[in-house]
Amino acid sequence: MDLATLIGLFGALGVILSAIMLGGSVGTFVNAPSIAVVIGGTIAVTLTQVSLGEFFGSFKVAMGAFLYKQSKPEQLIDEAIELADTARKEGILALESKEIGDPFLDSGVRFCIDGHPTEVVQKMLSKDINLTLERQNVGIRMFKSVAEAAPAMGMIGTLIGLVQMLANMDDPKQIGPAMAIALLTTLYGAIIANAIALPIAAKLKKISSEERLNKLLILESISGIQDGTNPRVLQQLLTTFLPENKREAVLKDK
Amino acid sequence: MDLATLIGLFGALGVILSAIMLGGSVGTFVNAPSIAVVIGGTIAVTLTQVSLGEFFGSFKVAMGAFLYKQSKPEQLIDEAIELADTARKEGILALESKEIGDPFLDSGVRFCIDGHPTEVVQKMLSKDINLTLERQNVGIRMFKSVAEAAPAMGMIGTLIGLVQMLANMDDPKQIGPAMAIALLTTLYGAIIANAIALPIAAKLKKISSEERLNKLLILESISGIQDGTNPRVLQQLLTTFLPENKREAVLKDK
Amino acid sequence: MDLATLIGLFGALGVILSAIMLGGSVGTFVNAPSIAVVIGGTIAVTLTQVSLGEFFGSFKVAMGAFLYKQSKPEQLIDEAIELADTARKEGILALESKEIGDPFLDSGVRFCIDGHPTEVVQKMLSKDINLTLERQNVGIRMFKSVAEAAPAMGMIGTLIGLVQMLANMDDPKQIGPAMAIALLTTLYGAIIANAIALPIAAKLKKISSEERLNKLLILESISGIQDGTNPRVLQQLLTTFLPENKREAVLKDK
């Protein structure tokens, strides 16, 4: 479903690869030690900042985030209104038998059924939202630190190459190719940072903020359900979570 | 109506184009693979961070924002005062027959007529303001990420060109033109970022913050109307939304 | 009165100009197309982000800010204490006949005389302070965007010049002068940003925050006057707005 992300990631690398192939031999751009310096160094620097578990876990987190199907706000609103209707007519305990699609909405409704007072439910759910956000930030920050480490290691590699070249300039013919190799690490670093790590970090952030918005919508719904708000009023309140052009559809629906 | 923006966008590109033409043949500055790397790469990197819908939608959003005619604060104040007058004399229900120009003011008045208590109305409208702001930020962030991706792809293209040139320096005469081509991607990236994407992002942000200010003014008006504030007092309060040199006109008006 | 700003602006340009003249002919540094690219491009990019009115208005705003004579906090305190004294002895309506120097203090006192309750007066004045700040930020941001656009256009100009030079390197003797011209746009951009736009933006920000502090002092004074605070206590409270070495003078004064 995250078609754009897949197209984007492979598209960017494809564009770079075709630019390389168009200009001649690909071999010029492959240099094992340079690859080792940039990728090895980037991994090492990133590892310093996290635990081993988080390092390997964050790839799973990233994959999970790309595959995770977010509930659509429209559906959440419909589901919440239905629950509010039932709760109003038959009492909150009637919600027990309902099947609820979204897990966060489900756990919120369970809290209500358990009979916790409104403030406690709101506090638990708010805390959950904030702490989930903090946990997701750990993954985002890891990809950001990759995006900072890769160009830095690329620059260090290029400086090492330049010093080696400058210190031994006996054969002028070797200067060009030596500089070419020295520049490779900078190129690798720029590609890793700009075509891979930064876009992934941005995507994770976007997913995280969409999830937060959904959860805020649910928080509002639960509050309305528990307070016995008129479902019609609740619906009007919840539609503010939608962009204006989608509000009509939801409101007419009812 | 956004004449300045149009003049600016075309002016910047015009100035750059004339600088290119003045220096000789335009052909030197056109290189299909370089264009493909920078534009293709920038689109790909941007796509990674958004959904396909948002990518194409944001151009519509941008166009819409440029064409959308913002209500003038002075008019909003006049309209709000008139409504407050009517509400005070004939009751809030008398507003039902009024034609209201601004859609946000209109929906606020509808909420009042529906009989929601003040806090509920304020909460709905505040939520609407904040969530609209968040939605507009998505578009702004997309143009900002274009402004970051374009120079990055430009640098990657230049590095690829430099490596190719340095690895094959047999014919010294080719060094100059090869470097010229290598630099083109950097030039493209700089133009896309600085003459197109960044100004559009800044303009969208400005439109968004003007709209927010208008909506805050309306929020204040609705609150005044619902609380039955003296229209004269309300007017004094609302004129603080205007710069000092425009306040007199509005206050004398009455 | 803003002697330092005048000395600074002309001093910076003077220092740069003398560095140019010292090194030989000034003519080397004047190149009409380069000037057109940087200044024209910077104006165009800035225009994109604002309206025509704001663009021309902001020069007036800047001039006005430099010429506007800020009230001194010490004088404001003296004036406020006097008003508080009068209000306490003869009632708030006695303030009607007073001549008040500062326009913001004056409008605050008028609100009190009009009989608005304390919260309404505080709300109106606070709103005024915040919205004035937002309006002044528009001007500050415009000069900041000039400071970002100028070096960007300078770099674009230099890249164009470099590409033209590298593509036509038939006459080695022309390389030097051609590069000199290419670098001129970068130089222009750096001068516009660092010696003109950034200092003006910083100065406007400083003026704006001084005005804000003055208005906060007045807000506090009005609150004290309306609540009938003991003028002696009010004075102690207001002197916290002064640096420690100036407090004694004000306190002894009384």
Add this chain to the structure above:
Amino acid sequence: MDLATLIGLFGALGVILSAIMLGGSVGTFVNAPSIAVVIGGTIAVTLTQVSLGEFFGSFKVAMGAFLYKQSKPEQLIDEAIELADTARKEGILALESKEIGDPFLDSGVRFCIDGHPTEVVQKMLSKDINLTLERQNVGIRMFKSVAEAAPAMGMIGTLIGLVQMLANMDDPKQIGPAMAIALLTTLYGAIIANAIALPIAAKLKKISSEERLNKLLILESISGIQDGTNPRVLQQLLTTFLPENKREAVLKDK
């Protein structure tokens, strides 16, 4: 236990060292004056910003942070629930005989036993959390300022080397090696900043924010214990501090 950090720190330096050794003699990369400029200068600049005590203390702080074993949130929850159970059944004073593993939880429980009212306990503990955060930030900022000073001193060293080389270009054969030496300081600065100081600062920040989260969990627990919250409800509230996949384990546990 901070295996990842150790692997990372030594890995990054190892990768850089092998890149140097692969390219030829290590001697080319060792230049005593260059080392003195970068390391000496960085230490000096950092010293300017702190006190002697803090400078030497921060190494101890860093070591301590790496070795300090953080309590696991799961254990803290278990411990807190047990305490809440006891307090509910036998009264808060019964906690006196309990052995509590975590020092912050222990001091919180002591405050409860001492009979301070809830607000005072919460205030003391919150203050403790915020002030500990501020103190840890001092150490983080020191390593960040090292990461800023090192590249700056590296650039200053390279500029000095370049000026010396350019002023005496009699022997063209010396240009290469001289530039190699000039570049060394930039290389040193980049290594110190990117492979040592920045990762340590990031790690310290991460440890600090994990500790903060643990302490917020304890704050919540103490509040629940003192208010006599149902241990089952408290447990549900505390599990929001865990990522979703770990919650089940804790909840089933009971």
Add this chain to the structure above:
Amino acid sequence: MDLATLIGLFGALGVILSAIMLGGSVGTFVNAPSIAVVIGGTIAVTLTQVSLGEFFGSFKVAMGAFLYKQSKPEQLIDEAIELADTARKEGILALESKEIGDPFLDSGVRFCIDGHPTEVVQKMLSKDINLTLERQNVGIRMFKSVAEAAPAMGMIGTLIGLVQMLANMDDPKQIGPAMAIALLTTLYGAIIANAIALPIAAKLKKISSEERLNKLLILESISGIQDGTNPRVLQQLLTTFLPENKREAVLKDK
């Protein structure tokens, strides 16, 4: 007492100077016009942003800050506890005869003796803290703007030198020395920013935040004294302002 700062400032300049002297004649690095451009330009740009009084005043502020002896938190706690003891036993008026070392604590106690209610005292002291912070920020920002202006002027100077050199490349032997001179302004700018202005700004910021922490401790003490808090409880609250390893000493003391 600020030994580290002195060692740091002179150490950094000493390291740079020895690097210069080691490489040959110091004369290569002294160029009057370059010095004039960088120092003159930096002063001019900084002057633009401040008033003449602030410009000269800020050196006094900086010197004062370095020489000002901050009260130690431990001493403040001891003093506050003693005052709280006296106030509890003999009444607040008994504090009148006490000699109080710290001026802020002293003025706070005076406010209590004057009989102002708790909220007024807290408001006055809080305002004092915030406004002192804002005033100190003016000085910090001035040194930061020096740190931004110096490298900018250095770059402008280098660009001027490069243009002059490139425009007149008749004698190839002059290229090296001319570039050496052109680079000098960049070197000066880097030294002024990184070895002088930035460290001073960081130090001032650190002093300012230490002073703020001390004043917050005093604010808390005054509140406790005025509310008649048990001195033992107050002491526990105040020790949270100390790092953990220093708390024991204070608590045992009593």
